[in-house]
Amino acid sequence: MPYKIAVIGSCVSRDVFNSNIIPDYKDLYEVVSTVWQTSIPSLVSKKVKLTDEDMELSKELSKHRLNTLKRDIKKKHFKELLESEPDFIIIDFFADIRYGYVKLNSSENYYLTNNPNGFRHTRFFKEKKYGKTYNVHKNNRFYEFFYKSFDKFYHILKEELPNTKILINGFVEAYGYIGPEKYPLSYDEETQREVLENNKEYLSIYKHIEGNYSDITVIEMSKKMYFGDPEHMFGNAPYHMTREYYNDLYNSITQQVLKMEQIKK
Numbered sequence: 438m439p440y441k442i443a444v445i446g447s448c449v450s451r452d453v454f455n456s457n458i459i460p461d462y463k464d465l466y467e468v469v470s471t472v473w474q475t476s477i478p479s480l481v482s483k484k485v486k487l488t489d490e491d492m493e494l495s496k497e498l499s500k501h502r503l504n505t506l507k508r509d510i511k512k513k514h515f516k517e518l519l520e521s522e523p524d525f526i527i528i529d530f531f532a533d534i535r536y537g538y539v540k541l542n543s544s545e546n547y548y549l550t551n552n553p554n555g556f557r558h559t560r561f562f563k564e565k566k567y568g569k570t571y572n573v574h575k576n577n578r579f580y581e582f583f584y585k586s587f588d589k590f591y592h593i594l595k596e597e598l599p600n601t602k603i604l605i606n607g608f609v610e611a612y613g614y615i616g617p618e619k620y621p622l623s624y625d626e627e628t629q630r631e632v633l634e635n636n637k638e639y640l641s642i643y644k645h646i647e648g649n650y651s652d653i654t655v656i657e658m659s660k661k662m663y664f665g666d667p668e669h670m671f672g673n674a675p676y677h678m679t680r681e682y683y684n685d686l687y688n689s690i691t692q693q694v695l696k697m698e699q700i701k702k
Contacts, residue, residue, distance in 0.1 A: 439463065440694055443470035443518050445480065446529035449676050450606045453527075453687050457670065458680065465691065469521035472514045473505050474531070476538040478548035478571075478586040481593070484512045485547055491561035498555060506555035515590075519597050525694060526594070529606040531676060533583060534638050537572040544568075545582065573638050584645065591650060602697055603650075604690060607643045608658040608682075609636040610675035614665035621664050624675060632675050656689045658682075 444451050452458050454468045472480060487510055498506070508514050518526070532550055539562075541547035549556055551570055556562055571579045594601060610632045616622040623629060636659075643655045663685075669677035 439465055439467040440525060441469045441521065441523045442466045443472070443521060443523035443526045444468060444528075445472040445475070445518070445526060446606065447474055447531035447676065448671060449531060449608050449678070449682075450527050450529045450686075453683050453690065458683050459687050462687065465694075469523050470514075470518040472518060473508070474536070474550065474552060474554075475509050475514065476533045476536060476548070476550040476583075477530070477590060478533075478538045478540075478582050479509055479512075479550040480515055481586050481589045482512060482548040483546045485510050485541065485549055487559075487561055491559060491566065493560040495558045495560075495563060498558065502555045506552065506559070509550050509552065509556065515593075519593075522598060523601055525602050525604055525690075527604050527606055527690065529608060530639060530642055533642075534573055534635050535676075537570060537576075537579070538582075539567040539570050540582065542568045545585075548582070548586070574634055587646075591653075602693075603653045604693055605643065605646060605653060605655040606658065606686065607639075607655040608686070609639050611663055611665045611678060612675070614667055614673055615679055616667075624665070628675065654693055656686070656693065658686060658689070661685070 442454065444454065451471060451473075454462050454466060456462065532552070536553065537551045538548050539551050539556075541549070549567070551557065551562075551572075561567070570576075571582060573579045591603075594603065611624075612629050612632055613621045613623045624632070640659065643659075646653055647655050663678050663682040665673050665675055665677055666679040667673040669679075671677050
């Protein structure tokens, strides 16, 4: 039987389980749950109730992005993840670092992902009906709520799914991409500055998790330099990598899965 996999994250993790990138992944894995571009505080938040007026959009969204927005608001994904009973959960923190989250009013129990592809087009966001936005580069309390939410997530999993193993995709964003002559080229200076700042935060999170959760494995993907791929199906960006990255991540995940299976025996 294939191992049951749940993915909480973005392209840097989900694309490993895409047949166009890893053709034979289904030989080993069945993806039973996907939480798409949701921040950790939003993932474990109580359900948020927005009116039809709040949900009015300033532009038309694709079916996928609208569905992503609605799922982030209705908070169904965590319940579905628990019900799917995965053997392994792969997590990345792209949405937390790239998008951040908003906290509603003064309550610490209601959060939404500050997703520029969906949430920021709602009237609710445009009219600033939330309490405050939390961006990792701008708010000193970003990590306070982030780590409190991650700890809540961890303990719910330990209680509900004690046999499920957590794997963190310890990726960092790319500073350059592979050019038309197959030579690496740098992204523009602004993008490189943004990548540098983001990568510092990713590495800080990985260090915190390794120091505080002995049974969580952070898959090391930052020691080797990877590059963006201009021919990536979703476009050239510091988080849309060449095939080498996905092959390496797939092999690293599989090594951890097999290692844990050996420990069980």
